Structures are given as structure tokens and as C-alpha cells.
């Protein structure tokens with residue numbers, strides 16, 4: 001299957017075909033990174049664009065997301081296989097009010113593959129829940145994900161709560177998600193920002209070496 005065809009299957013929400021296509025690319029020795037960056041992620045960008053232009057609606061966006069996840073599921077065992085040395089612990093979650101989790105999961109999986117122990121709190125995670133997890137798991141890094149401009153302020157609220165409770169200095173806070181920028185990260189007092197999962201792995205490693 002051509003890359004273009006697989007992208008189209010993701011956009012149309014054909015999970016089985018997406019899975020088959022990804023498997024075919026792997027058989028053809030295409031790297032995991034290339035499949036993610038050049039096939040799956042661009043497909044979701046098209047989906048977002050179609051939604052913005054009112055050409056598709058939430059149900060279509062949801063089935064496209066399922067196809068994307070089916071494709072990523074094929075890659076997950078390979079990402080986890082790298083078996084690097086232990087790097088430390090990360091608590092990660094999508095902030096309150098936000099249900100987007102594909103990118104956050106990808107970051108979590110890539111971190112695991114790179115030797116991090118990851119505690120994934122899921123989606124719609126309230127600041128209090130992040131706080132509780134920091135106290136309980138004492139992670140080196142806290143990762144906050146947001147895909148909506150309306151939920152980005154909850155990143156700030158989470159960081160503020162960590163400050164108020166006196167644990168902010170015990171962790172490195174990373175923020176990410178499509179609308180998040182380096183500038184925003186600085187404004188809300190995060191320690192770092194990454195535009196994609198590969199960069200997230202690099203930045204987290206830089207905190208501990």
C-alpha cells in the first residue's frame with residue numbers, strides 16, 4: 001500500500017486498512033519514526049483541517065482517531081523494544097477539560113521505549129490529581145498535554161498548584177500539544193516544551209544527565 005493510500009485510510013477512519021498498511025510499511029523496512037512522522041501524523045493534520053472547514057464533524061474525527069490509534073498500536077511493541085537504561089520516572093496526563101490523548105500516549109510510549117518509567121494519569125486530569133501523583137510517585141518529570149486553546153490555562157493552574165503546595169521545585173515540568181508553544185511554556189512557568197514525541201524524549205533526557 002502506498003503511503004498516500006494509508007494516509008487516506010486514516011483520514012476516512014478505516015482502522016483495519018490502516019493497520020494493514022502500517023504492517024506493510026514495516027515489512028518494507030520503513031522506520032517507525034518515518035511511519036509516524038510522514039504517514040500517521042500528517043493524516044491527523046488533514047483531519048483537523050477538514051474539521052476546521054466544517055467538511056467533517058466530531059463523529060468522523062473520532063473514527064479517524066481510532067484508525068490512527070490502530071496504526072500506532074502496530075508500532076507500539078517496536079517502540080517499547082529499545083531496552084535502554086533506566087532514566088527515571090515521568091507522570092503524564094492531559095489537563096482538565098481535555099479528552100485528546102493520542103499525542104500524549106505517543107509521548108508516553110516513546111519515553112517508555114527510551115527507558116523512562118511512565119505513570120499515565122489519562123485525560124481530563126485535574127490539577128489536584130497531578131499534585132497527588134507528584135507527592136505519591138516523586139517523578140523527575142511531569143508532562144502536561146493540551147490540545148484545546150480553552151484548556152491551555154489548566155496547564156498554568158496545575159503548575160501554580162504545584163508551587164502553592166511546595167513541590168514545584170522537586171520536578172521538571174514539560175508541556176506540549178498542538179496549540180502549545182515555547183513562548184507559552186515560558187509564560188506559564190514550565191521548564192520545557194516539545195513539539196513532538198522525539199523532542200520530548202530528548203528534552204526529558206537533558207533534565208537528568
Ligand code: B12
Pocket residue numbers: 041044045047048049051052058061062065097098099100101102103104106107142143144145146147148149150174175176177178179193194195196197198200
Ligand atoms: C483526533 C481529534 C479529536 C478526537 C480525540 C480522540 C483522542 N482519543 O485523542 C475527538 C473526536 C475526541 C476530538 C474532540 C474534540 N476536538 Co479535537 N482534534 C483531533 C485532531 C484531529 C487530531 C489530534 C491528534 O491526535 N493529533 C495527532 C497527535 C500525534 O498529535 P498531537 O496531539 O499534537 O501530539 C504531538 C505533539 O503535540 C506533542 N505532545 C502532545 N502532548 C504532549 C505532552 C507533552 C508533555 C509533550 C512534551 C509533548 C506533547 O507530541 C505529540 C506526538 O508527536 C485535532 C487536529 C490537530 N491539528 O491537532 C483536533 C482539534 C485539537 N480538536 C478540536 C476541537 C475543537 C475539538 C472539540 C471541542 C470538538 C467538539 N466540538 O466537540 C472536542 C473537544 C473534546 C474535549 N473536551 O477534549 C480543535 C481545537 C481548536 C482549538 N483552537 O482549541 C482541533 C485543532 C481541530 C480544529 N482544527 O479545529 N478531537
